[in-house]
Amino acid sequence: MQETSPPPHQPNVPAVAPPAPSPSAPIGADEVALLIDDRPVVAKKGTTVLQAAENAGVLVPHYCYHPGLSIAGNCRMCLVEIEKMPKLQIACATPVAQGMAVRTGNDRVRDARAGIQEFLLINHPLDCPICDQAGECRLQAYEAAYGLGYSRFHEEKVHFPKRYDIGGKVVFDAERCIRCTRCIRFCDEVSQSHELALFQRGDHAIIGTFPGRPLDNPYSGCTVDVCPVGALTWKPFRFKARVWFLKNVPSVCVGCARGCNVDVATFRNRIHRLTPRANVDVNRYWMCDAGRQSYSPLYERPRFERPILRGGPGAVGPEEDTSSMDTGSLWDLALDRSADLLRGVAKAHGPKALAAIVSARLTVEDLYLAKRVLGELLGVPRMAVPPHEEGEDDHLLVRRDKTPNARGASALGIGAPSAGRVKEILEDAAAGNVRGLVVVGEDLTEFPGFSEALFQKLDVLVVIDWWQSPTADRAQVALPACGYGEFEGTVVNFQERVQRLRVGLDPRGEADPTWRILRDLGRRFGLPSEYATSRAVFDDVAAKVPAFAGLSYRALGDRGAPMPAGAARDAGASPPGA
Numbered sequence: 001m002q003e004t005s006p007p008p009h010q011p012n013v014p015a016v017a018p019p020a021p022s023p024s025a026p027i028g029a030d031e032v033a034l035l036i037d038d039r040p041v042v043a044k045k046g047t048t049v050l051q052a053a054e055n056a057g058v059l060v061p062h063y064c065y066h067p068g069l070s071i072a073g074n075c076r077m078c079l080v081e082i083e084k085m086p087k088l089q090i091a092c093a094t095p096v097a098q099g100m101a102v103r104t105g106n107d108r109v110r111d112a113r114a115g116i117q118e119f120l121l122i123n124h125p126l127d128c129p130i131c132d133q134a135g136e137c138r139l140q141a142y143e144a145a146y147g148l149g150y151s152r153f154h155e156e157k158v159h160f161p162k163r164y165d166i167g168g169k170v171v172f173d174a175e176r177c178i179r180c181t182r183c184i185r186f187c188d189e190v191s192q193s194h195e196l197a198l199f200q201r202g203d204h205a206i207i208g209t210f211p212g213r214p215l216d217n218p219y220s221g222c223t224v225d226v227c228p229v230g231a232l233t234w235k236p237f238r239f240k241a242r243v244w245f246l247k248n249v250p251s252v253c254v255g256c257a258r259g260c261n262v263d264v265a266t267f268r269n270r271i272h273r274l275t276p277r278a279n280v281d282v283n284r285y286w287m288c289d290a291g292r293q294s295y296s297p298l299y300e301r302p303r304f305e306r307p308i309l310r311g312g313p314g315a316v317g318p319e320e321d322t323s324s325m326d327t328g329s330l331w332d333l334a335l336d337r338s339a340d341l342l343r344g345v346a347k348a349h350g351p352k353a354l355a356a357i358v359s360a361r362l363t364v365e366d367l368y369l370a371k372r373v374l375g376e377l378l379g380v381p382r383m384a385v386p387p388h389e390e391g392e393d394d395h396l397l398v399r400r401d402k403t404p405n406a407r408g409a410s411a412l413g414i415g416a417p418s419a420g421r422v423k424e425i426l427e428d429a430a431a432g433n434v435r436g437l438v439v440v441g442e443d444l445t446e447f448p449g450f451s452e453a454l455f456q457k458l459d460v461l462v463v464i465d466w467w468q469s470p471t472a473d474r475a476q477v478a479l480p481a482c483g484y485g486e487f488e489g490t491v492v493n494f495q496e497r498v499q500r501l502r503v504g505l506d507p508r509g510e511a512d513p514t515w516r517i518l519r520d521l522g523r524r525f526g527l528p529s530e531y532a533t534s535r536a537v538f539d540d541v542a543a544k545v546p547a548f549a550g551l552s553y554r555a556l557g558d559r560g561a562p563m564p565a566g567a568a569r570d571a572g573a574s575p576p577g578a
């Protein structure tokens with residue numbers, strides 16, 4: 001049986017075979033022409049038969065080969081027949097040559113694959129029913145496709161430790177391991193942390209760590225991704241969901257300014273895991289452990305599911321009882337109240353008494369509407385973006401900037417994150433010079449310059465956030481926004497690459513995407529009735545902001561696109577209050 005689609009975690013195989021080149025088409029000086037299963041293929045010199053086959057849409061099964069790692073050639077699953085070579089060759093380590101004729105699926109090759117499968121399964125525990133990898137396991141998939149379907153081995157299997165805590169967040173089951181060494185090569189070549197090695201020989205060979213050196217590098221989760229079987233499992237995901245129930249949504253990690261491409265796996269309206277999605281321009285095949293768990297706050301922090309109203313203008317009083325109100329009326333009341341309170345401050349003290357603090361964790365669409373509604377329509381003269389920096393950039397992916405969209409804020413003309421500007425606003429609020437403050441997606445209590453007196457001095461505090469932060473707890477109007485996975489939009493990473501966040505969850509309670517809350521607030525200040533979707537907001541950004549010119553959701557696709565070369569990065573580079 002020939003597999004018609006690539007197995008999971010095999011991002012480099014095109015799902016649909018590209019058209020075969022014409023036999024008469026000229027080939028370049030750095031190319032060779034060969035036949036793979038009688039199909040003419042042109043490949044770059046130096047590529048391997050396996051890569052050439054994959055590029056042509058021909059699947060060659062493999063365990064130890066991984067496009068992001070060096071070639072080990074130890075599993076022998078990729079054996080193919082090459083004309084004029086007496087023995088079968090491993091496709092992962094054989095370079096293409098002019099005139100080569102390769103067969104990937106004849107009887108000889110299929111017999112060899114069945115033999116490899118039989119050897120691998122001799123000591124395998126076959127505990128698929130309790131294995132997290134079941135459903136996306138190469139051993140399972142290849143056995144179904146190429147295996148004998150029965151066992152001729154009736155002796156006692158070799159036993160190894162199971163559920164071995166190999167460090168950090170990874171659990172090792174040595175009985176499931178097929179000794180492909182992908183995990184070792186990852187630690188040697190990519191994370192460069194060198195924790196893993198292969199000990200012992202023959203059927204006693206076992207992956208292990210050195211004394212006192214557990215597997216706990218910042219990228220340890222990638223060993224779980226590269227493991228083609230269920231030998232390495234990710235503790236936070238163990239036994240949480242069968243993978244065939246998961247819905248994978250292509251999105252982006254928002255843990256730092258890298259914006260690693262990820263699949264957000266959801267089941268029953270809950271995120272169960274993030275796994276890296278291949279994008280050679282951003283994260284190649286990897287992501288860090290912190291990013292892998294960056295969705296956790298969604299389930300750890302308190303959410304508020306309905307708009308909260310407190311007290312009247314000029315005083316933060318107890319929460320009003322709105323339980324009898326329906327959703328539409330409550331949102332209308334909350335937005336009307338926000339608009340009236342902010343207008344009141346502008347009327348009584350002038351627009352200079354207003355300020356806004358907006359987050360670089362918001363999307364381009366959110367920030368664009370924040371600028372339009374708060375800056376242009378309400379006339380808020382000062383808008384600051386707080387920085388969130390931690391540690392240093394590392395050798396691989398992790399960025400010191402822990403926000404996903406600082407470049408987006410700059411490109412929209414709101415300004416780069418600045419602790420000084422935030423501090424200034426907070427101190428002015430505590431001194432009574434700023435009387436009305438809008439906070440979107442931030443918690444003031446985290447910042448230098450914050451003092452409890454600020455809440456007493458402010459006449460009006462309106463907060464839009466996805467969680468019930470200490471700041472939301474002190475707001476006269478707190479508007480519940482969607483959390484990660486509940487909204488769509490775009491972010492701009494540190495390479496100035498614009499990438500899409502996608503929806504995988506229903507919003508919690510009556511939460512709304514931030515851009516829509518700002519749009520509806522904007523309508524109270526005369527924003528025209530446009531922007532039915534975040535896509536429409538982005539189209540307007542692309543039409544009006546040179547740094548986004550020519551981009552669209554369709555053009556961004558699943559892997560994003562760079563901002564146009566030479567575009568003004570700080571278009572309209574006068575942030576309110578600059």
Ligand code: SF4
Pocket residue numbers: 176177178179180181182183184207223226227228229231232
């Ligand atoms: S633990 Fe997984 S990745 Fe590592 S050698 Fe075993 S099968 Fe390969």
Ligand code: SF4
Pocket residue numbers: 253254255256257258259260283287288289290291292294397398399
């Ligand atoms: S490097 Fe940054 S963007 Fe990538 S996974 Fe880690 S936190 Fe997320």
Ligand code: FES
Pocket residue numbers: 061062063064065072073074075076077078079090091092093
């Ligand atoms: S993939 Fe070629 S030997 Fe393992």
